[in-house]
Amino acid sequence: MTEALSQPQEKDDIRIGVYVCHCGLNIAGSVDCKQVADFAATLPHVVLAKDNRYTCSDQGQELIKKDIKEEKLNRVVVASCSPRLHEPTFRRACEEAGLNKYLFEMANIREHCSWVHLYEKDAATEKAKDLVRMAVAKVALLEPETESVVSITPKALVIGGGVAGIQAALDLADTGYWVYLVEKEPSIGGRMAQIDKTFPTMDCSICILAPKMSDVGKHPHIELLTNSEVLDVKGYIGNFKVKVLKKPRYVTKDCSACGECSKVCPVIAPNEFDVGLATRHAVYTPFAQAVPSTYIIDRNLCLNKENIIVCDKCIKACERKTIDFNMKTETLELDVGTIIVATGADVYDPTAFVNYGYTRYPNVITSLEFERLINAGGPSGGHLIRPSDVQIPDSVAFIQCVGSRSESGNLYCSNVCCMNTIKDALLIKEHWPDTKIYAYYVDIRAFGKGFEDLYKRARKEGVLFIRGLPTEIVENKKTHDLWLVGENTLQQEIYKTKVGMVILSVGIEPRQDSEIIQRLFTLSRTPDGFFMEAHPKLRPVDAPTGGVFLAGCAESPKDIKDSVTQASAAAARAGILMAKGKVTVEAITSKLISDNCTGCQMCAKVCPFNAINVVPERKKVELIEAACSGCGTCGAECPFDAITMRHFTDAQILAQIDAATELDADKKIVAFCCNWCAYAGADFAGVNRMQYPTNVRIIRTMCSGRVAPKFVERAFARGAAAVLVAGCHFGDCHYINANHQTQKRAERLWKKMERLGLNRERLQLAWISAAEGEKLASTAKNMQAVVSSVTAEEIEKSKKMTERG
Amino acid sequence: MVPVRTWRRPLDADKVKPPQAEIHIIRDRCKGCGFCIEFCPKDVLEESNEINERGVRPPKVVDESRCALCGFCSAVCPDFAIFTKEKNAKKKENQ
Numbered sequence: 055m056t057e058a059l060s061q062p063q064e065k066d067d068i069r070i071g072v073y074v075c076h077c078g079l080n081i082a083g084s085v086d087c088k089q090v091a092d093f094a095a096t097l098p099h100v101v102l103a104k105d106n107r108y109t110c111s112d113q114g115q116e117l118i119k120k121d122i123k124e125e126k127l128n129r130v131v132v133a134s135c136s137p138r139l140h141e142p143t144f145r146r147a148c149e150e151a152g153l154n155k156y157l158f159e160m161a162n163i164r165e166h167c168s169w170v171h172l173y174e175k176d177a178a179t180e181k182a183k184d185l186v187r188m189a190v191a192k193v194a195l196l197e198p199e200t201e202s203v204v205s206i207t208p209k210a211l212v213i214g215g216g217v218a219g220i221q222a223a224l225d226l227a228d229t230g231y232w233v234y235l236v237e238k239e240p241s242i243g244g245r246m247a248q249i250d251k252t253f254p255t256m257d258c259s260i261c262i263l264a265p266k267m268s269d270v271g272k273h274p275h276i277e278l279l280t281n282s283e284v285l286d287v288k289g290y291i292g293n294f295k296v297k298v299l300k301k302p303r304y305v306t307k308d309c310s311a312c313g314e315c316s317k318v319c320p321v322i323a324p325n326e327f328d329v330g331l332a333t334r335h336a337v338y339t340p341f342a343q344a345v346p347s348t349y350i351i352d353r354n355l356c357l358n359k360e361n362i363i364v365c366d367k368c369i370k371a372c373e374r375k376t377i378d379f380n381m382k383t384e385t386l387e388l389d390v391g392t393i394i395v396a397t398g399a400d401v402y403d404p405t406a407f408v409n410y411g412y413t414r415y416p417n418v419i420t421s422l423e424f425e426r427l428i429n430a431g432g433p434s435g436g437h438l439i440r441p442s443d444v445q446i447p448d449s450v451a452f453i454q455c456v457g458s459r460s461e462s463g464n465l466y467c468s469n470v471c472c473m474n475t476i477k478d479a480l481l482i483k484e485h486w487p488d489t490k491i492y493a494y495y496v497d498i499r500a501f502g503k504g505f506e507d508l509y510k511r512a513r514k515e516g517v518l519f520i521r522g523l524p525t526e527i528v529e530n531k532k533t534h535d536l537w538l539v540g541e542n543t544l545q546q547e548i549y550k551t552k553v554g555m556v557i558l559s560v561g562i563e564p565r566q567d568s569e570i571i572q573r574l575f576t577l578s579r580t581p582d583g584f585f586m587e588a589h590p591k592l593r594p595v596d597a598p599t600g601g602v603f604l605a606g607c608a609e610s611p612k613d614i615k616d617s618v619t620q621a622s623a624a625a626a627r628a629g630i631l632m633a634k635g636k637v638t639v640e641a642i643t644s645k646l647i648s649d650n651c652t653g654c655q656m657c658a659k660v661c662p663f664n665a666i667n668v669v670p671e672r673k674k675v676e677l678i679e680a681a682c683s684g685c686g687t688c689g690a691e692c693p694f695d696a697i698t699m700r701h702f703t704d705a706q707i708l709a710q711i712d713a714a715t716e717l718d719a720d721k722k723i724v725a726f727c728c729n730w731c732a733y734a735g736a737d738f739a740g741v742n743r744m745q746y747p748t749n750v751r752i753i754r755t756m757c758s759g760r761v762a763p764k765f766v767e768r769a770f771a772r773g774a775a776a777v778l779v780a781g782c783h784f785g786d787c788h789y790i791n792a793n794h795q796t797q798k799r800a801e802r803l804w805k806k807m808e809r810l811g812l813n814r815e816r817l818q819l820a821w822i823s824a825a826e827g828e829k830l831a832s833t834a835k836n837m838q839a840v841v842s843s844v845t846a847e848e849i850e851k852s853k854k855m856t857e858r859g
Numbered sequence: 860m861v862p863v864r865t866w867r868r869p870l871d872a873d874k875v876k877p878p879q880a881e882i883h884i885i886r887d888r889c890k891g892c893g894f895c896i897e898f899c900p901k902d903v904l905e906e907s908n909e910i911n912e913r914g915v916r917p918p919k920v921v922d923e924s925r926c927a928l929c930g931f932c933s934a935v936c937p938d939f940a941i942f943t944k945e946k947n948a949k950k951k952e953n954q
Binding site for chain 1: 865866867869870871872875876877878898899900901927928929931
């Protein structure tokens with residue numbers, strides 16, 4: 055029965071069911087769903103078309119299952135939200151009813167229609183009909199597919215040894231998996247190790263972190279690689295090959311951390327861990343609780359350059375003979391199944407706020423410097439002192455949102471600074487109750503568990519919260535006291551306050567080297583620069599790349615509790631994959647039509663994954679399915695139609711183009727969007743209700759590299775006014791560099807268009823990331839000028855596109 | 860290393876001052892091989908303009924405060940013409 059249902063061969067046997075979803079009012083608010091369903095019923099092979107409130111609900115799914123069985127449906131179309139959201143849901147429903155899940159197709163009438171055309175009900179309804187027509191045209195040509203199974207290496211790589219990385223590594227290792235923890239600094243601990251106390255419980259930060267750090271250091275399942283960086287990542291979910299550069303410490307593991315070497319070292323430099331408030335030597339340990347506790351020699355500072363040992367003081371001082379200047383940099387090759395990215399964040403540099411005088415006025419410090427000053431193990435032994443005269447100030451001011459929520463810094467809220475200031479103010483009150491404390495804020499955001507209580511406590515203790523940031527800080531040159539000038543916006547008065555010290559509550563920024571990590575793992579970043587999750591609500595710790603997960607501040611600014619929560623979640627998600635031991639790979643890989651292949655090797659040249667072998671004696675190529683990721687750039691390159699992509703065949707895409715251009719083609723834009731960036735960008739535009747013209751018809755391909763010149767030519771031949779090909783930015787391509795081929799093909803097409811006397815503006819190429827919904831909307835808007843300028847004559851002329859080569 | 864700007868004078872800068880050096884050059888022993896100048900990790904020495912008894916230019920001190928007292932100059936000098944001493948050590952002796 056299942057067999058018969060899932061493999062209908064004859065065209066006449068095709069029985070399509072169409073379900074148009076209202077999504078409450080999300081779709082029905084701007085699209086007449088009943089009308090769309092009635093229209094769908096008139097399309098070829100459609101045996102039934104229904105509209106309902108929530109197709110994704112249990113009842114909605116049950117209805118589909120019932121119809122598959124009772125009405126003998128062998129193809130299903132759901133017109134609702136983005137396939138990136140609910141395709142898996144409906145595919146599962148189909149499978150449960152015995153229908154191969156590759157015989158299902160979605161029409162995205164929410165993100166790509168109702169949400170972006172909120173006020174144009176008629177045009178939106180027409181567009182929805184077109185989208186359904188396109189989906190029905192494609193679904194009729196779909197074939198049942200079987201997925202191949204890939205095994206998963208039960209080892210994980212955690213990048214970043216801050217509290218998130220530590221937690222993720224411990225959770226995975228405790229579950230029984232082997233974990234490599236890579237940290238670029240000499241010690242794990244990250245930002246949390248620098249902080250004095252944590253909010254809202256006022257626990258000593260290093261006291262609660264140090265035990266976890268030492269657990270990592272001695273865990274039998276964790277290999278800790280400090281002073282190391284990830285160089286290269288190859289492979290795919292379950293089977294990553296990672297190259298790690300392990301830089302030498304020049305001190306062997308036998309080091310007892312006695313510190314005698316440091317005492318005799320003649321080189322002195324600021325200690326980065328103390329934000330430059332204390333010194334260290336060239337041979338040093340960043341802080342007392344460092345893991346590993348082994349000392350390290352900073353060869354940038356050490357007198358011994360290259361191979362000449364000029365200064366041997368540390369060597370002589372070390373009783374255990376652990377200093378070895380012959381240690382070499384190693385490159386390790388790791389095989390891992392899953393990867394957790396927990397690379398953390400940087401701290402905003404407030405020098406850009408010239409009016410606050412950071413680096414000009416010694417008594418203006420950052421909140422991170424404050425943490426080191428108030429810390430008993432810090433450079434001042436826990437005394438909050440003014441850097442100018444080493445005296446304890448009688449009054450201090452906190453300035454909030456420095457580098458956050460402002461045009462001159464970053465636009466986003468850094469999440470932790472309000473609570474951090476409240477905690478810091480209470481710490482000062484605890485040690486020096488008479489200190490006068492002012493906190494200048496924009497809004498106080500005390501939203502978490504126990505946060506409001508802490509805020510109340512601070513106010514009760516006499517911390518003055520004043521709304522309105524100072525416009526300027528002026529320093530008394532003699533005393534180094536600081537005058538703050540600004541407006542109290544609640545009382546509408548100008549204030550002019552003198553304090554002994556100012557603490558700038560600085561924001562959190564993406565790591566400077568985020569771009570490298572982004573390239574290595576083909577991640578996406580939000581406009582803020584933090585890594586983007588696969589889905590903001592339902593897959594918040596999954597990266598878009600399979601087998602990669604995110605934790606901590608790398609994903610967005612967050613406090614310790616949230617970082618730990620997210621790290622445990624990421625570990626659990628990675629653990630699920632590794633516990634299963636295998637994963638099915640989507641059946642969207644390339645397929646060879648051997649008879650057509652001439653062995654010209656053009657496909658092999660463009661394949662980013664080396665998944666195509668040439669068999670010279672047979673004058674044919676050979677496709678390696680396990681290495682194929684399904685971008686389809688080979689299929690687009692093949693001049694003999696010898697390669698087709700499963701589930702994205704030429705016939706299916708051409709059918710979608712034909713359906714999109716059936717009515718009023720001369721007013722339409724046919725857009726080819728890659729699944730990862732441009733299509734997701736269009737979804738993003740929908741989610742954010744960015745309105746754009748209704749004449750865009752988006753066709754999804756896995757990569758813009760799939761877009762064969764013949765698709766563009768077909769669209770023009772069918773009379774389309776304009777064509778948009780949109781993919782990921784260079785360097786962001788999910789198929790390494792397949793989008794470079796897109797560029798080359800577009801250039802060839804432009805040349806051809808010019809030769810034929812066509813306006814080349816009618817074909818546009820755009821690089822749109824998953825976060826650039828605005829760019830998609832504006833591209834669509836900008837193309838309207840081209841659309842309206844195209845004459846009937848030109849449309850007629852462009853029908854020649856397909857004729858000549 | 861940690862990407863932080865370290866612009867402040869560290870609070871303990873005075874306490875951890877490295878020992879100050881006193882560099883002694885016995886000019887007429889020098890044969891001008893230049894090893895001390897070449898190998899000094901802090902570039903404390905350079906060739907002087909005067910000519911010594913042996914007819915070569917001995918080294919001269921550019922900035923004594925830079926010297927880290929590693930003692931490599933005296934170790935490589937083939938003619939025992941240069942040595943370093945700690946300044947405070949001498950003072951302590953006097954007291």
